[in-house]
Structure formats: C-alpha cells, structure tokens
Amino acid sequence: MNRVKRGQAIDKEAMVPQLPAHARTVVAKQQLWHELDMLCRLGVGLAPIAPEVCGALRTLVGADAAALFWMDEQGLPAGFFHEDSPASTQNLFLNEFERLFVGARETNVFALARPDGPRVGRLLTPDASYFRSNSYNLLVRASGHHHVLDMRVEVLGRTRAVVSLFRAPGARGFDADNAAVLERTTAHLARAFARAPTPPWNDSIDSLVGHVLLDAADRRPVLVDVPARLLLQTANLRGVGLKGGSDAPLPSDIASHLGLRSDLTDQPIRIPVPHGVLVVKAHLMHPPTGTAGSSAQLLLTLQLQRMRQIDVVRRIRELPLSPLQREIAALAGLGHARADCTALTGVGQAALKKHLRVILDVAGATDWDSLARALRA
Template sequence: MPVRQRLWQELDMLCRLGVGLAPIAPDVCALLRALVGADAAALFWMDGNGQSAGFHHENSPTSVRNLFLNEPHLFTGAGETNISALAQPDGPRTGRLLAPGAQYFRSNSYNLLVRANGHHHTLDLRVEALGRTRAVVGLFRPPGPGFSDAQAALLERAGASLARAFLPGAAAPGSTAAQATGHVLLDADGQRPALADATALQLLQNAHLPGLGLYGASTADLPADLLHRLRLQPDGQRHIPVPDGVLHAQAHPLHPVAGGALQWLVTLQLQRLPQIEVVRRVLQLPLTPLQREIAVTAGLGHARTDCSALIGIGNALLKKQLRTILEVAGASDWEDLAAHLQGKNTTHSMHSAYTQSESSY
C-alpha cells in the first residue's frame, strides 16, 4: 500500500505543475501502467480544435508510429474508433473500448495500430479540463485476460489528477534548460528543407508530431511543408509541448551573399522544464508523503513563511518535518534546500537519497 500511495502522490505532484500532459507524458504513462495494471500505456494530447496534436507510446514499433503520424486517413471513416472519436464528449469518459463490437476488430484502428503493437485489450480515458477534451489515455494488454471494472475505476480516479495538468500551476523556478539544439536549412525556392543536422532529425523524430513520422529519416524525407506542419511562420517562433519538455522552433532569415537568394534557418531546441526536474529530484529522496509536499514547496521557489498555509500544517509540525528533510537532502536551511532541488547547488550530495531504504516511503 505505501508504494501505491507514493505512485498516486507522484502523479498528482506532476500534474499540479500545470504544464500540460505532453512534457510529463513518459512519467504519466509509466505511473498509470503501474497503478491500474497494464502492459503498455499511451497518451494523446489535443489541439484547440480537438485533434490529436502529439502522443507518447511506451513500446510502439517505429513502423506503427510512422503510420499513425503520416497516414491519418487510414483511421477515419465508418467503423474506425480513432483518437478523435474517443475524444468526443458523447459517451462515458472511461471504458469505451472495454467491450467493443465485432466491427472494431475488423478496423484499421485495431489491426494496424493496436494489434500491430502486440495489444488486444484497450482501456481508454477521456481527459477533460476547462470545458473541453484535452487528452486521451490508452492502456493496453495482450490477448488473454482483459481489463476489469475495478481497473476502469482506478483509471477514472486518475482522470482528476490528469485534468489538473491543464490548470494554472506552479511558476518555473529559474530559467528553462536547453538540452539539445538542431538546425534545418530551407532553400529559397518554396522554403523546402535542403539540409538538416542529425540533432534536428532526432528532435523531430522524438516530438511525435502529426505529419512528422521521421524514424530513420534523412533530410530528403522531411516534408516539403515543414514550416506548415510545425505551424511556424517565417521569421516567427513557437513553443511546442512534446514528451520530456518543450520544443522551441524558430525560423531565421539568412542574409544572402552577393547575388545569392534568401534562405531560412529553422532552429530547434528541446527545453526541459525546471519545475518537472524539481519534482523528480524530490521523488529520489526517501521522504514521507508530507515531507515530499514540503520539499516540493521549497523547490518550486515558495518562501518558508508561505509553506504552512500552502500545505495546511502548523509551524511546529513544519519545523519538525523540515529538520528531517534537510538532513536527508544534505541541505543547511530552506534556501539551501531550494537550491539543491533546483539543481543550482551541486557541491553537496543528496547522499541519503540513495542509502536509506525504500521503507521510508
């Protein structure tokens, strides 16, 4: 039970950050799979028109991912239960595919996606926030025992936390960290991709954006309308939520040499969100549920004087719990703890995070 309690708290802490589900998608999928009981999990987030804007699947073959991203027409029409259909608010939030009809098992959605991934059973959840569908969750199992009503109830319970990811959350403590930067050179004739470095191809591949199934791709495989697919205007920029962060895309004009034509350079940069890293660092520490809440409050930049009101505890209890937190983290005071959790202080080691037993949870 303590392990399951920790997983529920981890899910809630990540979602309370209010950064959407895309940047925390790998964490969310792993947590839902463990909490509900599944062999694999997938998460699809929606754009303002209710269409799938990106996804994360834990173990999907690259051929299936490319098919899903590049050939959406295969999964529309009569008998196709696609992500857009599951996002419609005209049925139960959870379990539309618990007991599908025979037509579903003849569909492309099942045979080219679900079955091709080695799955048979699907448990789905529609995540709603601010009056519209924001995401669809899919949990999967191979042929054999399917999902139970009890498991559907667990996924329904998780929906409350997932919806919080789309509400205003904690501000980022410090600047966003850039993890990788790549470039795509566009030619002057129609702004078609002319050259892309390996990092840019990797960033586009990992973004899982519609129309950009790029596994094993080279520059020649990039779509001619790359700017359009990125929804990027010439001389503009955009922040695109993707698994594990935000993809910052910007198009710069390159001044031509004498007699040359104007070219464009698209710079792609994966940025990690510091508030997510704070939660992950806290979860590495062997703390109690209450102690984790206190530590996260420090890591997200709140003052100690505000902590009691934010968490709903008295000053005496805060002081007692903080003493243990500081000892575990190897920090001297509240400000030093915040620096540790924000990755600003690397000279001290959070030694206890790796030496104390799991029983502390």
C-alpha cells in the first residue's frame, strides 16, 4: 500500500494500481475488438472504414502492414486500401490488373476471392511458382513484404472482400494461430455489408470538391482540376491509377470507371472509397446558340463525403469508457433516444443512470441531447 508522508502532496495517479504490461496489452486488444465490431455494425460497407479496419487487423494479428480489397459483381477488386505500398505499385495494380495479375499462375486477389479453396491462409505455404509470379514480384516484394496471410470475407455465399496481412523478409512467417485470430474477424467484417438505416440526421460532411470536363460525344476527358485529381488519387478505383503524379492523363474511359450511365439522370453516383463516399454528379453543357465548331460537354462534379456515423465511433474511441459505456454513448451519437437504451443494451434504469453519469462527465456533456451533439459535431 502506498503511504503518504505528512505534508506531502498526493499524486492521485500514483495511488491507482497499474496493470502489468501483459494485462494492458490484453485490455488494449479487447478495446480494439470492440471498436472493430462497432465500426462494422454501422453497415456502411468496408471501403469507408478500410483504414481503421486495416489498422485493427494488423494489430490484432501482429503484422507489418495490411490491405483490404472490396469486390465488384464479377468478383474483381473494385477498389482497395493498402497501408504502405508505394505509389508506383498501387498504380500498377489499379491500371494493369487484368493484364499482369490474372491468370493460372497468379495467386492474386481474383484467385483469393474464389470459393474453391480455404477461406483463410491460402498463401501460408505457397509453392515455388508463387515466388516467380507477377503478383509476388511486382506487388508483394515491391512493397517490401514477403510473408502473406490472406482471408476472403463472404456474405450469403458471395465474396465481398479480401484481406491481406504482410510481414517483411526475414521476419517470422504467419502461422495457424495467426490465421485463427484473423478468422475470428470474419463475422465482424461480414456485418459491414448488412446495411444499417440512415441516421435521422445528415449522414455526411461535405469535403473537397473537384471537376472533370468530358466531351459529351465520346466521353473522353478534356480538363481536370487539381481537387478532382486529388480525389481520384485517393479513391483507389480499379482503372484509375494516378498515384504520385500531378500530370498523369486521366484514362480515356474514366466515365465508365466512375459508373456514368449512357442515359444521364439527376441521381448522383455514390462510390464507396476509403474515408467515405465519392459522389459524382453529371451536368450536360450545351454550347451557346450560334457557336460554330463547339460541341456539348459533360461537367462531372466530384465530392468526397465523410460519413458522420464513422466520426461518431472515432470520437467514442478516444473516450476512456468501458465497452458497455461506449455502446451507450454510441446510441446517443447515432440518433437513438435515451428511452431506447434498455431495449438495445439490456441495461436497467438504475445501472443506466450510473453509466450515463460517467459518460457525460468524460464527454463534457450535460444530458443525452448535448452528448449526441458533442459526438456528431
């Protein structure tokens, strides 16, 4: 027991028992599991939460880096997030996927997404041909990695995403225990595709806005401004690899990569990307009457919208609360009424009042409504 001498100032932190390092690690990982579950239960898909998911998986399993690929209807990667691969490697993957990385000898995302092999760990013990493949040499090794632990995320019999974890050459390879930890995350990741209802408040915060001008006849790009280029660089869409440069031309078929239909509608196109949703709006622009030699053009407005419900979970993550208290705080931040807490958490009214006092004190709020506003600010 700590004893304080007469007249000595009391150090409150010193009076609090400190957990051993191993116990602190266990607690930190438990909090990370809970955070991963909260993010996935938002039901916004994996693309908008890819950076957080990759960070959680890397830490839980113990890897040097992580990557997440989400798949289109044909089972091809529609986009991806990689924590540390160089710009040149990302461009190669985005622009040359079908030419270089699909085939009988290529164990790449397309192959890992197929349901004809183990769900986890297909690359735990690769054969010699893998190390001669483009997938290994132009992507994995080029990113400074050697060992790979892979997993596909299935929902209703369809592969919706592929996870890859990496370790460097010379590091210990992944083993069955690592694979078991990664497999535990599949139930959480699958929940991300069970679409949750849109919150009763505006679910996004507008951010950077850019513009691309297309010829209306052949839909080839004519001009692109700096914000649009930045948005496309960070969107990580297959076929639109513009990483690391400010002068790379847009692909001639950029309209198809952005999902622009032949019959223009007033409905915006919403593309899930890392950190949110890329919203694309098309406006047909006719030349002034009597203008010779001018043709109609399409103006594409690109805007990244960050989902505020993701920001709510991010803010809750920073608060020193228990998992149950985080769940209660999330209900406020996501627009639920205080009266919903008992039904949604199973906490009785007396316990709820006790937990809520702690939550309000930590968050600097005075009541349920001010807590909701603080988490959504």
